[in-house]
Amino acid sequence: MSILGQMLIGSRHKTGTSKPIQAVNPRTNERLEPTFAGGTAADVAEAAQLAWAAFDTFRNTAPEKRARFLESCAEQILALGETLIKRASLESGLPLVRIEGERNRTVAQLRLFAEVVRAGDYLDLRIDQALPERQPLPRPDLRYRMIPLGPVAVFGASNFPLAFSVAGGDTASAFAAGCPVVVKAHSAHPGTSALVGRAIQKAVAASELPEGVFSLLFGSGNEVGAELVKHPLIKAVGFTGSRSGGTALMEIAANRPEPIPMYAEMSSINPVFLMPGALAARGDSMARNLVGSLTMGAGQFCTNPGLIVGIEGPDLDSFIQVAAQALDGIAAQTMLTPGIYAAYTQSLMALQGHPATQTLALGQTELGPNQCRAAVLNASAQSFINDHTLRDEVFGAAALVVSCRDVQDFVRVAESLEGQLTATLQLDRSDYAQASRLLTVLERKAGRILCNGYPTGVEVSHAMVHGGPFPATSDGRSTSVGAAAINRFLRPVCYQDLPGELVPEALRSENPLGFRRLINGRVDG
Ligand code: NAP
Numbered sequence: 452m453s454i455l456g457q458m459l460i461g462s463r464h465k466t467g468t469s470k471p472i473q474a475v476n477p478r479t480n481e482r483l484e485p486t487f488a489g490g491t492a493a494d495v496a497e498a499a500q501l502a503w504a505a506f507d508t509f510r511n512t513a514p515e516k517r518a519r520f521l522e523s524c525a526e527q528i529l530a531l532g533e534t535l536i537k538r539a540s541l542e543s544g545l546p547l548v549r550i551e552g553e554r555n556r557t558v559a560q561l562r563l564f565a566e567v568v569r570a571g572d573y574l575d576l577r578i579d580q581a582l583p584e585r586q587p588l589p590r591p592d593l594r595y596r597m598i599p600l601g602p603v604a605v606f607g608a609s610n611f612p613l614a615f616s617v618a619g620g621d622t623a624s625a626f627a628a629g630c631p632v633v634v635k636a637h638s639a640h641p642g643t644s645a646l647v648g649r650a651i652q653k654a655v656a657a658s659e660l661p662e663g664v665f666s667l668l669f670g671s672g673n674e675v676g677a678e679l680v681k682h683p684l685i686k687a688v689g690f691t692g693s694r695s696g697g698t699a700l701m702e703i704a705a706n707r708p709e710p711i712p713m714y715a716e717m718s719s720i721n722p723v724f725l726m727p728g729a730l731a732a733r734g735d736s737m738a739r740n741l742v743g744s745l746t747m748g749a750g751q752f753c754t755n756p757g758l759i760v761g762i763e764g765p766d767l768d769s770f771i772q773v774a775a776q777a778l779d780g781i782a783a784q785t786m787l788t789p790g791i792y793a794a795y796t797q798s799l800m801a802l803q804g805h806p807a808t809q810t811l812a813l814g815q816t817e818l819g820p821n822q823c824r825a826a827v828l829n830a831s832a833q834s835f836i837n838d839h840t841l842r843d844e845v846f847g848a849a850a851l852v853v854s855c856r857d858v859q860d861f862v863r864v865a866e867s868l869e870g871q872l873t874a875t876l877q878l879d880r881s882d883y884a885q886a887s888r889l890l891t892v893l894e895r896k897a898g899r900i901l902c903n904g905y906p907t908g909v910e911v912s913h914a915m916v917h918g919g920p921f922p923a924t925s926d927g928r929s930t931s932v933g934a935a936a937i938n939r940f941l942r943p944v945c946y947q948d949l950p951g952e953l954v955p956e957a958l959r960s961e962n963p964l965g966f967r968r969l970i971n972g973r974v975d976g
Pocket of ligand 1: 637673675676752
């Protein structure tokens with residue numbers, strides 16, 4: 452499939468009329484063909500109107516039809532074959548093998564959501580049967596289900612050109628809920644976005660769904676994104692990116708005449724606590740594994756371990772020594788975009804220049820453009836607690852080791868943290884009592900707590916939470932990865948005393964769809 456440089460508005464291709472975007476190969480700084488003319492407010496309106504026109508039909512599709520549509524999206528993406536893999540690697544600087552893995556994850560996410568739709572549990576069906584004889588007042592017949600919110604705007608992420616972009620987790624969960632989607636492509640990978648967009652466009656047509664179920668817009672300089680979030684027919688937003696971008700869009704979403712939910716995943720330093728028993732028993736292997744997690748993909752993961760907390764003394768010294776040796780062998784890696792590289796260099800220089808930090812170890816120097824040289828720095832717990840700038844995310848392979856005097860300091864460091872996507876405890880049995888106190892704090896701070904693991908690598912499954920209090924996300928009540936991500940795009944409706952013929956199929960007394968339901972507070976089926 453060739454890359455046309457056009458937006459997709461429903462079933463049509465449309466050439467934009469605003470400032471063009473051109474992808475850059477971050478390995479060479481060469482521009483990649485073609486150019487993608489950006490969209491305007493008029494294109495946003497056209498896509499949103501089509502999405503709204505498609506909404507009622509799409510949301511009322513039978514579960515099997517919607518599940519097959521999700522599977523068809525997966526098949527069409529696989530059919531793009533090497534063209535997609537090569538283009539995504541060129542535009543992102545990510546190795547082919549990583550892109551292949553990400554494509555498989557994208558396809559698996561779509562298939563997981565197909566199963567979620569078939570199972571029907573997301574509808575949270577409840578029936579409270581009428582009690583006409585109840586005294587002093589009869590109880591009406593009450594039937595409850597979740598319905599989709601309406602068209603969703605999705606912002607593609609720079610760091611996951613497939614799994615968190617055009618057909619990524621936000622889009623898959625919105626489709627599963629029954630919401631049409633308008634994607635604002637990330638300007639770093641327009642070619643990848645166009646290819647995946649056409650795959651979805653084909654799946655919409657093959658599934659005989661209304662064309663407005665999916666549109667893809669391009670645009671840089673914030674205009675298209677801001678217009679999309681402002682548009683009255685857009686009813687929710689999914690975003691992964693910077694804290695500044697996420698908070699700017701949160702403000703737009705909240706200040707609309709009709710405010711809408713905005714699910715932004717933004718910034719997290721993912722603390723790892725080295726409990727003393729574990730540090731003494733296996734500090735060396737922990738150091739090597741942590742360096743592996745820190746430097747994977749040039750550290751450009753939202754779950755990258757940017758903060759390592761330990762108790763000062765010979766065990767931490769030895770941990771740092773092994774980590775430094777491991778880091779010494781790590782080659783500099785190409786970052787996603789020149790802008791992300793510039794932001795990394797600037798943030799790292801600021802951290803290195805901070806009077807309270809020392810640079811403990813560096814990876815190998817850069818050999819090409821936009822390469823991330825990994826770094827591990829050190830600061831005391833007191834400095835870390837006193838100065839919030841030490842708690843800012845550095846997006847890339849840089850971590851700060853915070854030295855504590857004792858485990859009480861662990862609790863104080865944890866209390867000083869903002870909301871996090873993850874928090875990790877490296878612990879042995881001898882650490883359980885102290886870990887239990889820390890857990891109470893970490894539950895308040897993070898969306899996922901790991902023991903003896905490393906935060907990079909997020910399982911896509913039913914029990915996963917990839918969320919957390921602000922600024923990890925804009926709404927800590929949700930997850931953007933895993934089956935529960937569908938809940939972001941749903942709201943409950945209760946039907947009181949509706950005649951049987953008008954009751955939605957899933958709530959009919961005879962249960963024609965065979966879904967699990969709560970009848971008078973008890974699980975049925
Ligand atoms: P970004 O600058 O926030 O941009 C993400 C998307 O949001 C782009 O499509 C951008 O559109 C749009 N956008 C940003 N600000 C906007 C605004 N004020 N109004 C309307 N639209 C807006 O993120 P990025 O390009 O992916 O990376 C920049 C930085 O984000 C990185 O250096 C890193 O610090 C952080 N980041 C964090 C994570 C994480 O998971 N924690 C992931 C990726 C990036 P335009 O192209 O039109 O500007």
